[in-house]
Amino acid sequence: MESFRFCFLMLTIAILASPALSDLVLSKVDRRIYLTSHIVRISSTMKVENAGSEKESKVLLAFPEQQAKNMAYLIATPHEGKGKGKNPVVALPVEAANPKDMPAALTLYSVSLPKGLAEGDSFTFDVLAVFTHALRPIPEQITQADIQLVLYQDSAHYLSPYAVKVQSLSVKLPDSRIESYTKLENTKIHGSEIKYGPYENIPSFSYSPIAVHFESNLPFAVAHELVREIEISHWGNVQVTEHYKLIHGGAQSKGEFSRLDFQARPNVRGASAFRYLVANLPPRAHSVYYRDEIGNISTSHLRGDSKKTELLIEPRYPMFGGWRTAFTIGYGLPLQDFLFESDGKRFLNITFSSPMVELVIDALIVKVVLPEGSSDISVAAPFPVEQWQETKISHLDIDGRPVVVLKKTNVVPEHNQFFQVYYHFSQLSMLREPLMLISGFFFFFVACIVYMHADISISKSSASYLAKQQWEEVQAVIQQVQNIISRCLTTHDNLEASLRDLSRTGNIQACKAARKAADGLLKELSKELKPLLTFLQSSPSAAQVLPKVEELVAKERELQEKVMVKHSTVVDGYEKKLGARDIENRVALQQQKLTALRQEVDDLLEFIDEI
Amino acid sequence: MAPPAKPITSPVSDAWYPTLALLMLSIGLVVTASFFIYEATSLKRNRCLAKELITGGVASVFLGFGSLFLLLSAGVYV
Numbered sequence: 001m002e003s004f005r006f007c008f009l010m011l012t013i014a015i016l017a018s019p020a021l022s023d024l025v026l027s028k029v030d031r032r033i034y035l036t037s038h039i040v041r042i043s044s045t046m047k048v049e050n051a052g053s054e055k056e057s058k059v060l061l062a063f064p065e066q067q068a069k070n071m072a073y074l075i076a077t078p079h080e081g082k083g084k085g086k087n088p089v090v091a092l093p094v095e096a097a098n099p100k101d102m103p104a105a106l107t108l109y110s111v112s113l114p115k116g117l118a119e120g121d122s123f124t125f126d127v128l129a130v131f132t133h134a135l136r137p138i139p140e141q142i143t144q145a146d147i148q149l150v151l152y153q154d155s156a157h158y159l160s161p162y163a164v165k166v167q168s169l170s171v172k173l174p175d176s177r178i179e180s181y182t183k184l185e186n187t188k189i190h191g192s193e194i195k196y197g198p199y200e201n202i203p204s205f206s207y208s209p210i211a212v213h214f215e216s217n218l219p220f221a222v223a224h225e226l227v228r229e230i231e232i233s234h235w236g237n238v239q240v241t242e243h244y245k246l247i248h249g250g251a252q253s254k255g256e257f258s259r260l261d262f263q264a265r266p267n268v269r270g271a272s273a274f275r276y277l278v279a280n281l282p283p284r285a286h287s288v289y290y291r292d293e294i295g296n297i298s299t300s301h302l303r304g305d306s307k308k309t310e311l312l313i314e315p316r317y318p319m320f321g322g323w324r325t326a327f328t329i330g331y332g333l334p335l336q337d338f339l340f341e342s343d344g345k346r347f348l349n350i351t352f353s354s355p356m357v358e359l360v361i362d363a364l365i366v367k368v369v370l371p372e373g374s375s376d377i378s379v380a381a382p383f384p385v386e387q388w389q390e391t392k393i394s395h396l397d398i399d400g401r402p403v404v405v406l407k408k409t410n411v412v413p414e415h416n417q418f419f420q421v422y423y424h425f426s427q428l429s430m431l432r433e434p435l436m437l438i439s440g441f442f443f444f445f446v447a448c449i450v451y452m453h454a455d456i457s458i459s460k461s462s463a464s465y466l467a468k469q470q471w472e473e474v475q476a477v478i479q480q481v482q483n484i485i486s487r488c489l490t491t492h493d494n495l496e497a498s499l500r501d502l503s504r505t506g507n508i509q510a511c512k513a514a515r516k517a518a519d520g521l522l523k524e525l526s527k528e529l530k531p532l533l534t535f536l537q538s539s540p541s542a543a544q545v546l547p548k549v550e551e552l553v554a555k556e557r558e559l560q561e562k563v564m565v566k567h568s569t570v571v572d573g574y575e576k577k578l579g580a581r582d583i584e585n586r587v588a589l590q591q592q593k594l595t596a597l598r599q600e601v602d603d604l605l606e607f608i609d610e611i
Numbered sequence: 612m613a614p615p616a617k618p619i620t621s622p623v624s625d626a627w628y629p630t631l632a633l634l635m636l637s638i639g640l641v642v643t644a645s646f647f648i649y650e651a652t653s654l655k656r657n658r659c660l661a662k663e664l665i666t667g668g669v670a671s672v673f674l675g676f677g678s679l680f681l682l683l684s685a686g687v688y689v
Contacts, residue, residue, distance in 0.1 A: 231688075233688035233689065234619070234621060234622075235621050235622075235623075235625075235683050235688055235689065236620070236621030236624075236625045236683070236688070237625075237688040239688060287686055332686070332688070335618075335619060335620060335621060336618040336619065336620045337618070339618065339619040340616040340617060340618050340619060341616065341617055341618075341619050342616040342617070346619060347616075394689075395682075395687060395689045396689050427622075430622070433679060433689045434675050434676055434679045435675075437674075437675035437676075437678050437679055438671050438672055438674075438675030438676070439671075439675075440671075440675070441670070441671035441674045441675055442667060442668060442671040444671075445646065445663075445664075445666075445667030445668075445670065445671055446664075446667065448646075448647075448650060448667075449650075449660070449663050449664070449667065452650050452655070452658075453655070453658075453660075472654065472655060472656065473656065475654055476654050476655075476656035476657050479654055479657055480657070
């Protein structure tokens with residue numbers, strides 16, 4: 001009924017508007033409608049000819065309103081013959097046009113031709129228009145066992161503001177099972193393909209409605225909303241996280257669902273359902289995950305080669321008409337494949353849309369999270385998108401990372417083109433994260449130092465506190481004494497070493513010099529020791545330790561004297577050129593005493609240490 | 612896209628992250644241990660603040676970079 005009214009409207013328009021337009025004529029139009037997926041693609045090859053005398057450089061394409069509102073993508077390219085597809089095709093600029101005397105029920109786009117058409121010239125180009133939600137399921141509700149039938153409506157004649165000399169239309173269906181189709185003159189059917197035409201000399205604005213009602217059990221995967229988050233880390237990763245809210249956009253499922261039936265004969269009891277989706281991820285994708293709110297979903301398969309990584313995911317349940325599911329997939333990509341630098345600016349070059357095969361996205365939000373410290377952000381997208389900026393606080397951030405948000409509605413796989421985000425970034429900003437970690441650890445150490453240094457006792461005048469203070473002081477002094485004694489012992493060892501050198505080389509002068517240095521050092525040390533001992537003698541809390549310390553000092557002095565005597569004896573012996581054995585005999589007794597004394601001093605040191 | 616676009620790589624190859632994390636964390640932990648040994652054994656009056664700060668600083672540099680590389684090798688790209 002609706003289409004009849006529309007037809008009538010078109011007819012009146014045709015009568016009113018036909019004489020008004022330019023002198024362009026479409027000499028040949030070949031249209032192919034692909035209904036082999038739930039995304040409808042109409043590919044047309046048009047030959048346009050200028051029959052008038054004025055030069056023309058723009059061609060208008062008309063779409064009826066009901067089609068235009070579902071249109072997701074439109075591209076016009078110069079037609080190239082078969083086998084000439086080597087050169088990259090440059091798309092012709094297409095823009096929405098709004099000429100005055102056009103009916104309101106039509107949406108028009110104008111294609112700019114590469115060069116103006118003079119009288120009699122012709123130009124051939126291809127137009128690809130992609131429509132979403134253009135297939136209407138009839139019946140609208142089916143049970144699990146039913147097959148899904150959909151209806152597609154269009155015109156057998158090409159709706160154009162120009163007269164068309166020769167035209168033909170072919171409709172490609174997924175299956176040869178066709179419920180019904182409009183039969184006009186010159187209608188042929190070949191398996192799963194219906195052909196209309198050729199029709200000749202059709203006037204402008206001609207509309208001849210056709211409807212095809214056919215079986216389509218292809219997955220009607222529609223994402224209500226897809227949020228893609230692309231996070232760049234200059235430490236070597238581009239992390240992509242995609243949050244899907246998926247719905248089966250076909251005929252609504254009614255009645256009950258039997259898992260048993262579905263499991264037993266999935267092709268009969270559940271033909272309209274889809275069980276899995278395929279995502280073609282970029283090559284070298286790693287750390288791929290697939291999960292939803294309640295955790296990991298284990299039904300996924302990943303395989304990869306050098307050209308792509310293929311991820312096959314199964315939702316938790318088979319998707320019937322109208323059923324929804326929400327899930328998240330994420331993957332990491334190597335930085336060097338997607339991030340580049342030119343003219344001092346860095347840019348991300350990555351695909352815009354979802355990697356899923358044949359997925360319609362109603363609302364796509366792409367968030368590009370740049371590292372902290374990026375500035376001068378700009379976006380270059382191949383089609384118009386809504387954009388704004390946000391900030392996101394993530395790991396180890398201070399003031400948040402700049403986020404570029406791009407939004408586009410009605411997205412089809414044809415939109416999966418590369419886009420660029422340009423920004424300035426200083427290499428030094430990379431050090432922010434490690435510096436934060438370092439300062440965190442450093443504050444911890446400083447806190448420890450402060451805690452160890454702070455005096456946190458409450459009553460600073462109590463007897464026990466004062467006693468403790470004094471005892472600490474005594475301990476500090478004793479430690480210093482120990483320190484000095486051990487330095488003395490080291491000096492003794494040096495002297496012994498010099499004697500060994502003497503016995504080896506016979507160099508008396510060097511040995512004497514060592515003796516002199518040791519003398520000076522020991523004198524200094526004993527000078528240092530004096531005030532410490534005086535302090536210990538005057539301090540009441542040192543009374544217990546004092547005898548031991550004094551004993552230690554006395555023993556050390558004795559040891560020192562013995563060492564000196566031994567040293568003198570040996571050097572004397574060398575000077576008198578005595579034999580090595582003689583010298584050894586002379587010092588043998590002294591050596592015994594020395595060893596005993598050394599042992600005593602060491603014991604004392606150990607004892608004091610334990611206090 | 613201008614032709615002289617050169618790809619950007621990370622300053623350290625990501626194959627090195629686990630090794631670097633292990634190496635730097637172990638050095639950091641050894642220095643931390645020496646810091647605490649010093650804190651616990653030396654007397655309050657004989658402690659040298661500069662030495663404490665230097666040991667703490669060195670330990671925090673190693674622990675900081677070590678934990679960064681640990682995060683990176685675990686897949687948390689900061």
